[in-house]
Amino acid sequence: MDWSDRHCRYFWRLLTRRARLYTEMVTTGALIHGDRERFLRYAAAEQPVALQIGGSEPADLARCARWAEDWGYREINLNCGCPSDRVQSGQFGACLMAEPQRVAAGVRAMRDACDIPVTVKHRLGIDDMESYQQLLDFVAPSAEAGCDTFIVHARKAWLQGLSPKENREIPPLNYDWVYRLKRELPGLSIVLNGGIDSLAACDQHLQQLDGVMLGRAAYQNPWLLATVDSTLFGEPDPVSSRDQVIDRLLPYLEAELARGVPLKHMTRHVLGLYQGQPGARQFRRHISEYAHRPGAGIDVLLAAREYTRRAAERRAA
Numbered sequence: 001m002d003w004s005d006r007h008c009r010y011f012w013r014l015l016t017r018r019a020r021l022y023t024e025m026v027t028t029g030a031l032i033h034g035d036r037e038r039f040l041r042y043a044a045a046e047q048p049v050a051l052q053i054g055g056s057e058p059a060d061l062a063r064c065a066r067w068a069e070d071w072g073y074r075e076i077n078l079n080c081g082c083p084s085d086r087v088q089s090g091q092f093g094a095c096l097m098a099e100p101q102r103v104a105a106g107v108r109a110m111r112d113a114c115d116i117p118v119t120v121k122h123r124l125g126i127d128d129m130e131s132y133q134q135l136l137d138f139v140a141p142s143a144e145a146g147c148d149t150f151i152v153h154a155r156k157a158w159l160q161g162l163s164p165k166e167n168r169e170i171p172p173l174n175y176d177w178v179y180r181l182k183r184e185l186p187g188l189s190i191v192l193n194g195g196i197d198s199l200a201a202c203d204q205h206l207q208q209l210d211g212v213m214l215g216r217a218a219y220q221n222p223w224l225l226a227t228v229d230s231t232l233f234g235e236p237d238p239v240s241s242r243d244q245v246i247d248r249l250l251p252y253l254e255a256e257l258a259r260g261v262p263l264k265h266m267t268r269h270v271l272g273l274y275q276g277q278p279g280a281r282q283f284r285r286h287i288s289e290y291a292h293r294p295g296a297g298i299d300v301l302l303a304a305r306e307y308t309r310r311a312a313e314r315r316a317a
Contacts, residue, residue, distance in 0.1 A: 001025050001082075003219055007256070008269040009046045012218070014248050015225035018233045021049045022213075025079045027092070028055030031064050040071045043252075050075035052121070054082065054092045056102060058109035065110035065118065076110060078103070080122040083157040083167045094157040097126045097138055104141035111146040121151040121193070121213075124177055126159055132177055139181065139188075149189040151213055152178045168194075168216070179208050199224065199231045206232070221275045242273050246305050253298050263296040270301070279311030 001024045004012075009021045026039045031053075042049055051073040055061050061078070068076040080103055082093035096103050103120065110118045120142050124135055139150055155171040162170060173195045182190040191211035196202060202212045218225055223242060229235045239245050253266055267287050274280040286304040290296055 003269075005265075005269075006042045006046065007261075007266040008219075009049060010043050010252055011245075011249060011266075011269050012222065012225055013046050014239060014245050015222060016228040017238050018229045018235060019225065020074070021046055022052050022077060023049065025052045025054045025082060025093075028053060028057065028060040028064050031067060032060060036067065040067065042071075047072070048074045050077050050119070052077045052079055054079045056092045056096060056099075056106065058105045061106045062109040062113035065114040065116075069114040069116050073116060075117045075119055076114065077119045077121055077151070078106060078110070080120055081153050081157065082164070083123075083126075083159055083162070084164045094123055094126050095159060097122055097129065097157075100138045100141045103138070104145040107142045107147045108145040117149060118147055119149040119151060120147050121153070123153050123155060123157045124174055125156040127156075129156065132180065135177060135181065136184070139185070143185065143188060148187070149191065149210075150181075151191040151193055151211075152181065154178050154192060154194040175205070182209055199227060202232060219269075220272050222270070222273050223275065242277070242308075243305065245273065246270075246301060250298050250301070253301070257297060262292075263298075263300060264291040267291045267301055274308050277308060277312070278315050279308035282307035282311070 004022060004024045009023070012019075012021055023042075030039055040051070051068040053061065053064050053068075053076055055064065055078075065076050079093055080096040084093065107118055107120065122138065125138075129135075142150075154173050154175050154177070155167070157167045158171065175192065178190060178192050182188070189210040191213055192205050192209050193213040193215065196205065196212055196214055197217040202214070205212050214224070226239060226245075227237055230237045239248070249270070253263070256266060257263060268291070271284045271287060274283045283304045286307060287300060290300045290303075
């Protein structure tokens, strides 16, 4: 949430044509009672893109699934993995792992309401759920309800005592359970999430699973996505340099600025583009200092990029 917004996804799509992009989690309440267009709007260039939804009432989920299809999303994904207090108070996210039949009812309602794929993202378990059988007992009802793709964050979540950040790091990873799930339920598509930080690791996991999902690694080091198409799909990569990415991003920034979108809302997603490269720190610092100022325009990004060019020239000399 608050990370993979439409500006972030447009930026990522410049780096890979093939990877499926996911929205930040949007609650059913936000779509039903809030500014639906703001939450559902995306650029056509982002496709293929999936809408990730948070909710627990089947009728509400069904309404949102219809809207997702009407808006052209390629998939609707039910989040059963987010452990935040705010999500728990709304009775969705990871706490739904304790209610597999309720999740299955939501899946069935969404399947009946739309023709796009309905998928579920979840953890290995929550709190005192310690056995593989409990994971299987969570997946089975939703599979019977028509969900054939499960995105598994290979950690359990502690709903009490750990923050969302700690729940992404402290519970140990257990890839073996995810592999076992695929072996025992070969008719399902099983996608792995959690702790994956390289394309080499992606390729290794793909020897046993149907897909991998990157989160923080792709956000902190976006250039990781620049060779996804060639490495994982055997197709040409869309860009050959970070500078080329900036050049292709500029028209989008100008169009959004003309619509009144502040520069800082867009450039915050590109801060990690030059990670590990000469001038990367100055690139981040310049954007952080100037992008939030009134009237900030694309010159901020161009000036930031100049630091990387000068640093590269100094290193070459």
